[in-house]
Amino acid sequence: MSIEAFDIAVVGGGLHGLSAALHLARAGRRVTVIERRWTGRHASGATAAGVRTLNRDIAEVPISLEAMAMWHRIAEIVGDDCGFHARGQVNVAERDEHMPALLQREAKMRALGHSHEELVDAKELRRLVPALSPHCVGALVARRDGAADPHRTILAFRRACEAEGVVIAEGCGVEAVDRQGPDWLLACGDRRFRAPVVVNAAGAWAARLAALFGDDIALGVRASMMIVTERLAPLLDPVVSVVGRALSFKQSDQGTLVIGGGLQGAADLDRESSTVNFSELAKGARASSDLFPAVHGVRIARCWTGIEAQTRDRLPVIGASPNAPGLFHAFGFSGHGFQLVPVVGSILAELVVEGHTRREIAAFAPQRLMQARAAA
Numbered sequence: 001m002s003i004e005a006f007d008i009a010v011v012g013g014g015l016h017g018l019s020a021a022l023h024l025a026r027a028g029r030r031v032t033v034i035e036r037r038w039t040g041r042h043a044s045g046a047t048a049a050g051v052r053t054l055n056r057d058i059a060e061v062p063i064s065l066e067a068m069a070m071w072h073r074i075a076e077i078v079g080d081d082c083g084f085h086a087r088g089q090v091n092v093a094e095r096d097e098h099m100p101a102l103l104q105r106e107a108k109m110r111a112l113g114h115s116h117e118e119l120v121d122a123k124e125l126r127r128l129v130p131a132l133s134p135h136c137v138g139a140l141v142a143r144r145d146g147a148a149d150p151h152r153t154i155l156a157f158r159r160a161c162e163a164e165g166v167v168i169a170e171g172c173g174v175e176a177v178d179r180q181g182p183d184w185l186l187a188c189g190d191r192r193f194r195a196p197v198v199v200n201a202a203g204a205w206a207a208r209l210a211a212l213f214g215d216d217i218a219l220g221v222r223a224s225m226m227i228v229t230e231r232l233a234p235l236l237d238p239v240v241s242v243v244g245r246a247l248s249f250k251q252s253d254q255g256t257l258v259i260g261g262g263l264q265g266a267a268d269l270d271r272e273s274s275t276v277n278f279s280e281l282a283k284g285a286r287a288s289s290d291l292f293p294a295v296h297g298v299r300i301a302r303c304w305t306g307i308e309a310q311t312r313d314r315l316p317v318i319g320a321s322p323n324a325p326g327l328f329h330a331f332g333f334s335g336h337g338f339q340l341v342p343v344v345g346s347i348l349a350e351l352v353v354e355g356h357t358r359r360e361i362a363a364f365a366p367q368r369l370m371q372a373r374a375a376a
């Protein structure tokens with residue numbers, strides 16, 4: 001059996017795998033992306049594609065801001081604008097008692113030297129989102145945030161990878177791993193790949209892949225649900241979320257309303273599938289019509305779920321394996337990894353090529369979840 005040899009094998013053809021492959025190929029490495037189904041099959045193809053710095057965990061803020069700067073020049077990076085529009089993200093307070101938390105958040109961010117989150121009053125909120133119900137009292141706003149088109153983004157990253165010579169192997173699930181001298185040997189059905197460096201970007205299945213290399217990482221799973229409606233006349237520009245409710249609400253370029261916010265269906269990792277929980281999903285529909293009176297009676301065209309990995313602290317796992325030489329992890333984005341795609345690929349390229357990164361990633365170390373499991 002012939003063995004396909006590369007400098008780096010990226011396992012997982014979601015956006016994080018493609019972004020890592022792109023940056024590594026641009027650093028002069030021979031790279032393959034090994035994907036069990038097809039690029040974008042799971043979370044990256046199911047995502048709401050919100051590009052949000054607003055309300056990020058403090059540990060994620062520096063890389064999220066860097067990612068946002070990259071989104072603002074995404075066409076230079078991948079040759080397409082990915083349907084990205086910076087029309088802002090708005091976190092709405094429905095009642096006066098929600099405002100102190102927003103005020104505290106803004107003050108905390110300013111104390112840390114960040115000015116991208118801004119508190120606005122009811123008047124400015126109504127100017128930003130005229131369709132919003134008049135009962136809303138204020139909001140936290142990130143004006144440079146926005147949203148992209150997930151499928152255009154996948155295609156753009158994939159084409160950019162191929163233009164750099166990345167070999168994309170679809171229909172190839174890594175089932176077994178072995179050591180061959182300085183290299184890892186990856187067995188995928190009747191194909192074999194060899195590389196001294198492996199990037200684990202296997203999304204919801206990343207802990208299973210890590211286990212093949214001897215890394216025991218505690219990882220949960222989520223199955224976020226989405227609704228898309230029939231097309232409407234222009235209703236709103238920014239992406240709207242609401243304090244205390246699982247709602248993210250936006251309008252696509254085509255006019256459809258795209259409604260998510262993290263309501264959960266059921267995931268089945270063995271069958272690589274997930275199912276919608278309609279009574280849960282109804283909460284999202286109800287919240288939408290509470291916030292936007294014009295939504296009453298609008299027809300739902302489709303709903304779906306997507307599977308992805310979730311860590312206990314909702315922070316991603318980004319970094320070198322402490323046990324397996326040449327293994328680098330990038331997963332566990334816990335429902336908000338789309339925005340981080342451009343920067344995480346760049347971080348991985350630095351880690352692999354230079355052995356360290358100038359970015360602050362200590363909070364994302366895989367060890368934190370390995371220790372947690374050992375102590376449990």
Ligand SMILES: Cc1cc2nc3c(=O)[nH]c(=O)nc-3n(C[C@H](O)[C@H](O)[C@H](O)COP(=O)(O)OP(=O)(O)OC[C@H]3O[C@@H](n4cnc5c(N)ncnc54)[C@H](O)[C@@H]3O)c2cc1C
Nearest residue numbers: 012014016036043044047048050174203306336337338339
């Ligand atoms: C419904 C939904 C809405 C979301 N909304 C947002 C949002 O608005 N903003 C935001 O920032 N983020 C959002 N996210 C999160 C974001 O989409 C994900 O964090 C991101 O897409 C994860 O990309 P990934 O490449 O890590 O994973 P995936 O896209 O899941 O890719 C992992 C890939 O690995 C492959 N794989 C697994 N095991 C193997 C193996 N053994 N061998 C080969 N291949 C393997 C899988 O087939 C899969 O294609 C949302 C996610 C969902 C599901």
